[in-house]
Amino acid sequence: MATRKKSLLKVIILGDSSVGKTSLMNQYVNKRFSNQYKATIGADFCTKEVVVNDRVVTMQIWDTAGQERFQSLGVAFYRGADCCVLVYDVTAPNSFKNLDSWRDEFLIQASPRDPEHFPFVVLGNKVDLDNRQVSTRRAQQWCQSKNDIPYYETSAKEGINVEMAFQTIAKNALEQEAEAELINDFPDQLRLNSENNRPSNADNCQC
């Protein structure tokens, strides 16, 4: 592999509130788990260096707010994402049903070049708990129907499957990036701090 310009992978974690998005990220990045629940406000990210396909890349993992009342801010950071992780709680059927809408909203807001083949990964979290409600088969069926999304069952508490899931996430994100580079050598990222982003008036709207 030749040297590439971009070695930053942007990963977004989505899902209903209290399914364990922050815990998964913490388990993966810091190897820590806390039983206390603290709702995420807005969004935040962590970075971690990983080796994928013999390459060192920096993974930028964005943790988001699942609670609707903390979604008062925008989601411009979806743009330029390389992979999206959809998390649900295996003990909460509703969090599984909502995966559809999380996926759709993500595709609309991020508007990737090839929405059909954008890499998603689905994680069924909290498998350490006894009162399981969503079966593996049901989850796998859903993933197959959405263009064969990789599916993992994890536990952020016990650290089950977390490392493996994120390894797949990094691999898929990197592939997505490679594909993007095939199409266009110079991927146009969202430049958040350029001046032309400032809408002085509505005429800036190019549509």
Place this chain on the structure above:
Amino acid sequence: MSSWRESITNLPTAVAQFVNESTSTASSYLNLSHSSSTVSEESAPQHTDYKALPIPASLVKEQWRLIFTSDANSQDLQAAIAHCRDLVLLSDECSEERRWLVRHLVDLRYSLQELEEAQAVANTDVVVLNAIKSVVGHHFVPHHPNTRNRLQAAAKRYYCDHCAGIIWRVVQAAYICSDCSYLVHQKCIDSVQRVCAHVLASDRQYPIADICPEIGLAAQRYKCAECSTLLNFKNSWIEPRLCDYRGLYYCPSCHWNDSFIVPARIVHNWDFTPRKVSRTGLQEIQLFLDKPLIRLEEENPKLFVFLEKLCTVKKLRQNLVHMRHYLAACKDAAEQKLVDQQLGRRRHLAQSNEFYSIGDLVQVESGVLAEFLQGVFKVFGSHIRSCEMCLAKAYICEICSNNEVIFPFDDGCIKCDQCNSIYHRVCFTRKNMICPKCVRIQERRLQLQRDLSKQSKKGEDENAEDSDSALEPVDTT
């Protein structure tokens, strides 16, 4: 020699200090000698003179345990405090009894504190000047005007709020209420009748909303609303003076013809002309001045139609509220204490755009507030547009899907009230003001309902199968 001369020049102040101290020491010794009796004497008239709050009828039978005779000591007081506290817990919420009891409890605790302080003085023989005296809700502390500039201090005259006479600072000790700034002679302190404006204000919770609610002199029985002096037009010493805030008539010693803005006139008529108000009215308005209590748009929506200034301020405040959401979620801004540093004690300005204080309204009229908010808007805006985390939480107009980021406080943008999405105003108008996200949410809801009805039709077969399969993975993991 020179030191001798210095001491001579310093003599007048030394004398003044001595006289001052001796009067206050004398007074505190006076207190001391009757320490137990003064307290109880004080607390006794408190209840009879508390015109605003007589003892509720239901509590009369408890009176003997709550209100003391002249032989009250600290044990009695402690017992009364305990009993009063128990009664508070037993009384109904928001009832007259509870209000009276809570206030009485506060008074009792102050009395006990006074008594203990007096005893401490007796034990140590040291005069504690900061002892607080509580009379009809006032908390009096010794008054020491800022004497850094002696000329100014000499030029400034202080008047007693009770007898309206001058307070001769050199020879007379004075007390000031730490809550409402009621200033009083040492000699007048025990005959104070006006209930502390702070107590009234906290009872009322909201400045009087009616413009000068006058009931007429006859309804007042031609008596001063505060000290019950008979009023008479023939004699200028006891002429009735109308308080524009309270709408009541007062005697000249309770109404000094002070002019001040009146909240009700501002809210209803946007009228900032100072009106004549009584001393108690003045003290009350001043206490309300900085409190964000007025929901102006609810009280008087038409003001926003007629006053462009008010609309500008409202828009600015709305924008600041949006910005505050960003700053609250941003670590950098929290570290810099951006909100605190810009707004300080006027946080309410960026917390919602509903509540105004009287001070805010005065500043709206003078244009100071709009300028101030504009400055804050600029500082907040420059942070948000230069902070990577804040920019990441911007919006993208999904109608045109342009890469340009937009914010709720941008001029050309519009927010969907239902789902909080932000669009370009032009794009949104092109879509006939129908929010695409709301449409999707609606569709999903319908889909869910359809699925549910299907499931219920299919019956129990699937349910059984579902539960079977639900058990499987538990076995495997």
